[in-house]
Amino acid sequence: MNQQQKEENRTDERNMPADNETAKKATKTEIKCVDGNWAVAHVAYRTNDCAYIFPITPSSPMGEEVDAWAAEHKKNLFDQDLKVVEMQSEGGAGML
Secondary structure: HHHHHHHHHHOOOOOOOOOOHHHHHHOOOOOOOHHHHHHHHHHHHHHHEEEOOOOHHHHHOOOOOOHHHHHHEEEOOOOOOEEEEEEEOOOHHHHO
């Protein structure tokens, strides 16, 4: 890893309050190669407090990732656990 990459990966703490641990975590640079399902699941998980998942073959990895993160008690951006509700079909989501 060269010096520029080390600089990019360093957390910039100059503009953050010392007691804001969530803000420190959110500013860390992390580079990953992911597919669209993972990317959408990640954003949805981090920005919501409840997720309704149901099995649809093309998007099943999204529900699986969200369910796994919730089981690990991974916090969202608001430092909360995400509530996951598993529906039987997409028709159930329309009833909410």
